[in-house]
Amino acid sequence: MNAGLDTTRSANATPAPDDAPYVSVILPCYNEQGHVIEEVERICAAMDSSGYEYELLAIDDASTDDTLARLYEAAPRFPRMEIVHFHRNGGSGVVRRVGSERARGKIVVWTDADMTYPNERIPELVMLLEKDQTIDQVVGARTSEQGTYKMLRVPAKWFIRKLAERLTGAKIPDLNSGMRAFRRDVSLPYLRLLPPGFSCVTTITVAFLANHHEVHYVPIEYSKRAGRSKFKFVTDAYRYILQVLRMTMYFNPLKVLMPVALFLLGLGVVKGIFDVAVHPFKIADDTVLIFVTGLVIGSMALLADLIVRSRSAS
Numbered sequence: 001m002n003a004g005l006d007t008t009r010s011a012n013a014t015p016a017p018d019d020a021p022y023v024s025v026i027l028p029c030y031n032e033q034g035h036v037i038e039e040v041e042r043i044c045a046a047m048d049s050s051g052y053e054y055e056l057l058a059i060d061d062a063s064t065d066d067t068l069a070r071l072y073e074a075a076p077r078f079p080r081m082e083i084v085h086f087h088r089n090g091g092s093g094v095v096r097r098v099g100s101e102r103a104r105g106k107i108v109v110w111t112d113a114d115m116t117y118p119n120e121r122i123p124e125l126v127m128l129l130e131k132d133q134t135i136d137q138v139v140g141a142r143t144s145e146q147g148t149y150k151m152l153r154v155p156a157k158w159f160i161r162k163l164a165e166r167l168t169g170a171k172i173p174d175l176n177s178g179m180r181a182f183r184r185d186v187s188l189p190y191l192r193l194l195p196p197g198f199s200c201v202t203t204i205t206v207a208f209l210a211n212h213h214e215v216h217y218v219p220i221e222y223s224k225r226a227g228r229s230k231f232k233f234v235t236d237a238y239r240y241i242l243q244v245l246r247m248t249m250y251f252n253p254l255k256v257l258m259p260v261a262l263f264l265l266g267l268g269v270v271k272g273i274f275d276v277a278v279h280p281f282k283i284a285d286d287t288v289l290i291f292v293t294g295l296v297i298g299s300m301a302l303l304a305d306l307i308v309r310s311r312s313a314s
């Protein structure tokens with residue numbers, strides 16, 4: 001992380017090196033002064049009653065309001081909370097990446113501080129990972145859409161989700177839920193791939209699925225957010241689509257490139273037959289261009305796949 005950051009652990013917490021918690025909850029905080037303490041209370045109450053050893057990393061992403069001051073003021077009440085302060089805004093992806101890298105728990109939980117997710121159910125997600133060792137990630141799949149631009153978000157998210165399902169070959173009830181729990185050791189190779197923005201949640205989902213890690217979905221209620229949304233429809237929707245394609249290219253480029261190559265090759269062959277039938281012994285320039293383009297893309301797909309396999313073997 002290039003941006004400077006400060007770390008403050010609650011005054012009552014004096015952990016020894018060997019008392020690493022089982023669960024690390026990452027809570028990104030950006031301009032959430034009106035409700036951030038309520039969210040911290042809800043998370044800590046749920047985790048305290050669960051019996052799990054945990055830490056709560058409340059990461060202030062250079063808020064311009066009193067979010068950081070509210071966290072420092074409440075810190076003595078929450079001995080499991082550690083406050084991390086970024087001196088400049090990095091984005092939710094940077095917050096989650098840094099938080100996951102700093103986490104000491106075997107299980108890492110991502111959630112938000114805007115009162116949208118049922119954070120009292122965090123222990124339920126952790127329990128599923130604890131009981132079933134074949135599951136590497138548990139995602140809270142939202143049963144409703146409460147965000148801004150709802151009429152635009154619903155079809156856009158459906159399209160992006162179907163694209164991701166097609167490219168990963170897996171059923172994805174919710175591609176970009178911000179509430180999830182996963183095994184930290186499994187996630188470490190993929191944390192460096194997280195983009196700075198909201199599409200980080202899409203990235204961690206696609207990365208797990210593309211590498212055949214089991215992802216389990218739990219239906220959750222999704223509430224209307226408190227405060228002002230940071231989501232920008234056009235910019236963030238574009239980034240979601242781009243990130244799905246980028247991640248699939250990174251892990252399985254044949255899924256993206258080979259269908260395009262085969263389509264162009266097939267189109268070139270059909271048009272070549274048509275050209276010969278209409279003008280014997282003459283093939284149009286655009287037919288040759290289509291066919292050669294298909295060959296080039298197909299060659300790129302095979303080369304990219306070879307690189308991916310070589311990288312995996314090293």
